[in-house]
Amino acid sequence: MSETSPIAQSAKVELWIVQWTSTVASEQLRESIPEHLGYILDLERANKVFGSGPLFAPEGPDVGAGLTILRVASREEAEALAAADPLAAAGLRTFEIRRWILVEGSMGIKVRFSDSTFIVE
Template sequence: MSEDNKPTALPVAEVKKASAAMLQKQLYAIFTTPTDGIGPMLENMQDHLAFQVALEEEGVMYAAGPMWTDDEQEWEGEGLVIVRAESRADAIKIAERDPMHQRQARSFRVRPWMINEGTITVRLDSSTQTFAIL
């Protein structure tokens, strides 16, 4: 409760009940942040990207990529990785396997994330055998 006795949080069960008709797909967001600037990260980038591709091939990776500065002009080394896992503890184990984290070029934090809303549109052009995510 806040100082004015207004709730500041709700139990997960209440949120799920209120959105019962929605997807309720449980995933985990790994927020990853550089620990000592860009240099150590660049040194580990090739191994990190190979790890990310391996997660994708295993079916663990939902999505991942760099996070730009608020003005969208630079990259300070932050990233976001969304994974499929049985629990937050399992998602932490996944994050710990990342070479960036093992070599302490980045630190991380894991938050549970439930997908309720959104649309993914894929366009497949048969004649050119190309696709695009719109």
Template sequence: MNSMPPVTGHDTPDLSRLLGRDYWMVISTPADGTTAEDITALAPAHIAWLLGLEERHLVFLSGPLVSGPGVGPGSGITVFRASDEAEATAIASADPFVTAGLRTFVVHRWRLNEGSVSMRLSLGRGTYEWL
């Protein structure tokens, strides 16, 4: 069992250690009239597009929004590695959901400072666990 030290709020963080790496967060919103059936029909093309971007190391994180204010079929967030806003916008504009008129998007410059990623990979068993 993992034991975490209590968060006291009294520790002074070393701000020089923050990652400070910039990415481009694309927040996608369904266009008026988009249905779950529309999204399901085009999902294979959308996923193939994302996997192609992933192979080119352009996608950092991506996934649908499944609850919250204004969430509907086609809502999602993708974080791109791009040189600037114009490149991020061009990448997002090629999304099959966007080209089909099923969703719109806005691009935000996002600075990653804190967080944690853990993964366990077993070479002998050919398994992985996302923690």
């Protein structure tokens, strides 16, 4: 890839993907979800969450899995935040961390889905 290629010239935003896998039936997760959501919202307010939400099976049912994209400085920080999530700390979910370099896409406003607010940047 040459230095003049669009990818070489892109912003290359480094993010961390947390892929959550349930260790219990989704029904067992439900009572702990409010605590998990509170934790993720706190991270969002600290500007550490790029996006987060549940993953579904191809047929559509909730399988207790999820995906969180963190905006943090290192794998170690991503792992520490994931391990501190109430569902992970209680052993109800495991996680896998992957580094993601965002090279395509655009955004001009910040939308907080959790409280329906937005900021034009």
